[in-house]
Amino acid sequence: MAKPSSKPTASASDVDADRRKFLVGTTAAVGAVGAACCAVPFVGSMAPSRDVAAQATVDINLSEIPEGEAKTYLWQGKPVFVWHRNAAQIAAAKAGDTTSTMDPEPDAKRVQKPEWLVVLGICTHLGCVPIRNDEVGGWRCPCHGSQFDVSGRVIHGPAGTNLHIPPYTFVDDNTLRIG
Numbered sequence: 001m002a003k004p005s006s007k008p009t010a011s012a013s014d015v016d017a018d019r020r021k022f023l024v025g026t027t028a029a030v031g032a033v034g035a036a037c038c039a040v041p042f043v044g045s046m047a048p049s050r051d052v053a054a055q056a057t058v059d060i061n062l063s064e065i066p067e068g069e070a071k072t073y074l075w076q077g078k079p080v081f082v083w084h085r086n087a088a089q090i091a092a093a094k095a096g097d098t099t100s101t102m103d104p105e106p107d108a109k110r111v112q113k114p115e116w117l118v119v120l121g122i123c124t125h126l127g128c129v130p131i132r133n134d135e136v137g138g139w140r141c142p143c144h145g146s147q148f149d150v151s152g153r154v155i156h157g158p159a160g161t162n163l164h165i166p167p168y169t170f171v172d173d174n175t176l177r178i179g
């Protein structure tokens with residue numbers, strides 16, 4: 001005759017609860033691993049590539065810009081005008097502080113050194129690239145005729161604001177870093 005077991009038998013609800021715990025734990029672990037696997041390449045894709053990082057700043061050799069002339073450089077896909085202003089142009093920029101521009105701003109606030117004007121070459125009306133024009137003293141936009149003076153301040157609309165100034169620093173006497 002068989003001896004009755006002394007161990008208590010688990011009820012159906014105890015078994016279901018254990019199974020549920022196991023399944024929840026396993027699913028959470030698999031989900032966490034899956035999320036991590038997806039996140040790594042995604043986050044990696046958000047990091048700038050070397051090319052993009054290289055364009056984040058642009059170093060300009062200032063000796064390649066003769067006094068009195070402006071040159072255009074590309075920074076983060078945008079044109080930047082760097083103008084090596086001579087004494088007459090600096091004087092004209094200062095004189096412009098007191099004449100009426102549409103967006104008044106002293107020249108001294110727009111430059112770090114009077115002989116170097118650095119502005120984004122993007123018209124503040126609708127984004128065309130203005131062209132140097134000695135008749136207006138600075139640039140004229142070919143799209144709708146806005147004009148900017150020797151400090152990049154708007155003197156004739158339809159643009160209503162001055163040419164923007166990008167972040168820049170003088171690394172040394174001969175090197176300008178944009179960005």
Ligand code: FES
Pocket residue numbers: 123124125126127128141142143144145146157158159
């Ligand atoms: S985009 Fe320059 S005047 Fe319109």
